[in-house]
Amino acid sequence: MFKKSLLILVSIVMILSLAPATLSAQGDPIVIGFLPGVVDPFYQVMELGVNAAAEDMGVQIITQIPQTWGVEVQTPILDAMIARGDLDYLIIAPTDKDQMIGPLEAALDAGIQVITVDTFLGDGDYVNGPVTFPISYIGSDNVEGGRIAARGLAAAIGGTGKVYINSTNPNVSSVEGRAVGFNEVMANEYPDIEVVGLDFNLDDPARATEQTAAVIAREPDLAGVFGTNVFSAQGAGQAVIQAGLGGQVQVVAYDATQLAIENLRAGVVSLVLAQKPFDMGYMAVQFAVAHAAGVTSLPKRVQTGFAIIDINNVDDPAIARFIYQVP
Amino acid sequence: MEQTAMTSEGNVLSREPMLSVRQLVKRFGGLTAVNKVDMDVYPGEVVGLVGDNAAGKSTLIKCIAGVHQPEEGEIYFEGRRVHFSHPIEARDAHIETIYQDLALAGNLNVGANIFMGREIKKPFLGGLVKVLDEEFMLQESRKLLEQLKIHIPDFTQEIETLSGGQRQAVAIARAVYWKAKLMIMDEPTNNLGVVEQRQVLDLVRELKSQGVPVILISHTLPDVFAVTDRIVVMHRGRKVTDKKTSETDSQEIVQYMVGALDDNRVDA
């Protein structure tokens, strides 16, 4: 039984291996893969941008959104997208700035040009840094975003007190940059503010809630929380609401989800940093199309900027349009 | 162990007992489950152990098999005083117990069960590692079952697909293969069909003919009369009689079982 099974197994592997190689269709519309980090409103809005650009420019999009954040989840999907054999470009938000280098080099080897959005590889310097193969990195200036968040939170708490950072994953360029900028401003500009901790919730809002609640319990005089992305801000806001400390503990939320805006109106969140995921997606497709047309002067790094939303401007249509609208 | 075909009663009695139990006492809290019991089992002898529920017969054999440790009294096996603190020690002394729950692994085949825990291995890759010698174990099992006149159609079948009687037979065969010097059977015919009960009793006779002494616990008196040489009756922890099967009948045994007769009380 064992030998026979092994034989059958080997045959299946052989059949899989010996099948004829795909001939990739050339000359047809450009095919672009889109592989963000995880299902969340930020990436869903980015997908809208990608799809809008695809329609405007007549390219085909293959989208896969992982259910869970992690290189072991993203890589098999990436490999399968490469194996389709028909992709010309890949728009990806790498889930780890170091670990995803190898798998994305494999995409390059397969003739797929890579554009990173939201998060970058290596140090993000695709000109002189350790990683130079992607066409471009299109995203927010996360360090600057962290600085804005720090100043916003400092103003909300009156320039003094204890603050806490809730982040998602270590070694992810976007949220890492936000924490770096935040800490830098607090250290240099606000000597009376103490950053009491940084936790990673691994993209789980429930864990973010737990962690923030624990910090509130540990630091009864906690003045503010910085949530570095959708899930962090959601969990931080929830913990503050649960503790009945809305307005007492200030929250600064990265990412303008509907929930963050609700919390803003409820006085729990004092500042929301809206990124421009729609523009990131749209622009990434534009870059791919331009690259395919032979444009050689594409910038290696594009910053899409922020909209800073507070209770005073949240109803201003010029600002409100940056709130993430997920269908 | 090759003292077969010498089972006439005169011979048996002249020999040293295989097992001797002297003044054995086992208590559970305030309850005396076994109360100063003496019992002998001679080579090639089948002894029936009967009694009402809670008469203490299961406790007695569990003391012999090392499951329980008696508070008082002595157990001699092959002439030497023994003290089993664990069932494995009793089994190492070749006292094999066939329990109602069979002690077989249902997911393994006949051969694997007979050799369970004592698998035969052969060298593989020039002696680098040892692998199971399935061939040898299967052949040995086949020989063994033939010798015991047990018929099982397919040896590679998992035990759980066999009938209750067949499984009981495999359990007994395993004990025989590993040179049981004393076989203890606790209700071996329970939950079996009529035909299968007969097969198990035939197997008991087969063991006897091969010189292996058997202690048979059973509620079914016709079975006990069918195969035993001697019957020991217990009542409320005490041995109330010890008679040759040929010198009694089931009515008398029932009288002992319900406490209406008691040899020891008369003697005392």
Add this chain to the structure above:
Amino acid sequence: MAVAKGSAPQSGEPSKRGDRRRQLVLTLSRVWAWAFLGLLIAFFVITVPLSSNGSVNFLTVRNSQNILMAIVSVLLLGLGQTFVIITAGIDLSVGHMMSLASVVSALVLREVFNAGVPLFPAVAIGLLAALATAALVGFLQGSIIARLKVPAFIVTLGGGFVLRGVALLMSDNSTVIGLPPGVRDYGNESLMYFIPGDSGGLYFFNRPEVSGELVRSMDRILPYPVIIAAIVVILMAFLLRRTAFGRHTYAIGGNQEAALRAGIPVDRHLIQLYMLSASTAAVAGFLSTLRFTAGSAVIGDPLLMSSIAAVIIGGVSLAGGAGSIIGTVIGALIVAVLTTGLVMLNVQAFWQFIVIGIVIIVAVLIDQSRDLIVSRMRSGA
């Protein structure tokens, strides 16, 4: 005196037709996972080109190698688990064990290499460190389960949390980077490379120095992690099928009391099984360190449920006593083929969860109907 006649089951001999039906169910229970895998592959072979107007094919060399790469981690987590579940235990700590092994092997490899040890021995020492960690973890968990009689579910659930914490501590809450660049080759290069066409050919061990369209059409055959996983599969299958160790594993799963009475050192055996389970997870962690050129304290977490799913789909009964290594390989293949196929169909990959969920339940149903048939056969005899 003899039992000469009629030891065969006499009364209630099953009818021919009923017998055939039972045989069918028994055969089905043995081969259904194979059949399902075959159907799944056939399904994608037909639908993937249809969905893309022929521009995408499922059966390609590249894709076959992808599927093999994709099963490596899930499979390695499932291999030791197969032994554990056969004894009716469970090891919920394998995901976090993989993460810890990834961190440990990365840290040790980096330190040893920086101390001047050449690359290959440094990588080997990294593997040994991961295995040693696993042996310790498995020994501790197994001892608590076997000697202190705490349920495996509880011990490994708690143990998993501890391992995760230790991994995060050791990695300083980040990815362990700074590994020598050659490490990436071990984790990503292959035994063979094939370039079709006149200017191509088959290359062994060394990746041909080509560029442009040739690179694009180059197929990698048997990446090193796949080869290592295959070796572990063969070792585990051998251990389970051919050795007394494997036999004792089945015996404990079939009837632990009987195994104990038969003189099998059940406690010691169970401890060894949990060490084995941690060890195959450690190989997974080590390979992920090579592949991603970094150690990560969170890498194995999302894979635990997939690995248990693979084991169950492969026919290992949670009640213990039944299962095989080949079955687990099939289960892992089904999970990987589903993911890859759905992505190639451009269907959102989360559909795989729904399919896998249904497949698990069907697997257990088939298992149960098999048990029912067996018990009917017995009582009918």
